[in-house]
Every structure is written in structure tokens, then in C-alpha cells.
Amino acid sequence: MTLALLIFLFPLAYSPGPGNLFFAANGARFGFWATVPANIGYHIATWLVTLAVGAGLLAVFTAYPYIFTVIKLMGVAYILRLAWKLYGAGAQAGQAARVAGFWDGVVLLVLNPKAYVLMALMYSQFGQADALVWVATVFTLNNMVAFCLFSLAGDRVAARFARGQSGELANKAMAAILACVAVWMLFL
16 A cells, blocks of 8 residues: 555655745755754644544535635735745845744645645545554655755755855745745645
8 A cells, every 4th residue: 555655646745836846945045954844844734634634624624615715825825925035035044034944834734725635635545544644654754755855956956056146036036936836826
């Protein structure tokens, strides 16, 4: 079951989405190691929410679909806020931006509609009652690897644009990517 689950999750976890691009942008802005607290927060929340979805939270979203819409709109607003802050940040790490922390990661997961869609898809295929903890753990660890890779990729790209106008241009490009993700989230 684990191999089948990983094969199922691979294209979902490693394709650009709100979480991956958030971590790529933060890796580019602050470096790989600075993304670790947000990554830990995101993935502790991932594990807990995945367990909740497997245990029946999905039924709440089905019964009250407006809750999912509210989460989606709040997520769009949060991603746009992050994009705006990154867009206005200068090239150097101390200017007008702060590194995302543990709670930023938690909020990002809770307001990420793609995560809920992935969890629902995953449990529709691998949702045996006796395997909820195992499925949640595999899902979480797989996503953590993907986010670390995106953070590292952002860090490496940023090393090429380390100072001055190039740094500001990189921030603006990452902000534009995050804004596009927010717009994309509207259509989930």
C-alpha cells in the first residue's frame, strides 16, 4: 500500500501549488534554513488535519460547503498578503520582510484549499479505517520532502540574484508567482 500511495501522491506533492511556491519564495528570500520553522508548522498541521479529514471532517465540508469556500477565500487573501509583502521587500533580508515562522506554516496549511482536495482524493483511494495514521504520516512526510526541495530550489535560484536590483527583481518575480497561485486557488 505504501508504494501505491507514494506513486499516487508524487505528482500531487511535487507540482506547484500554494505550499510549494510559498516555500520556494521563502527559500529564495531568506535561504533554506530559514524556512525550517514554517515547514515544521505546516507539516504538524498537515498531519493533524489529515487525520481529522480521514476521521470525518470531510463530511462537515460536504454538509456545509460554504465552510470550504470561506477557507478558500481566506487562503487567497493570506497568499495575496504574503505576495504583497514580498513585492515591497528590498533586496536585503532585513528590508520590509520577515521570515515565515512556525505559525505562518500552520496558517498556510489551514487556509490551503489544495491540501483539503488532496486529502479527500487520497482518502477516497487509501482510506481504510485501520490505516488512517499510516496514510497521514506518509502523506505528511512526502509533502515535507517536496517542500524542502522547493525551499532548496528557491535558495539556489536566489544565490544567482543576491544583491541590488537583481534581488529586488527576484522578490518581485516570486511575489508575482505567489499572486498567480492565489488567483489559481480561486478556481479550486
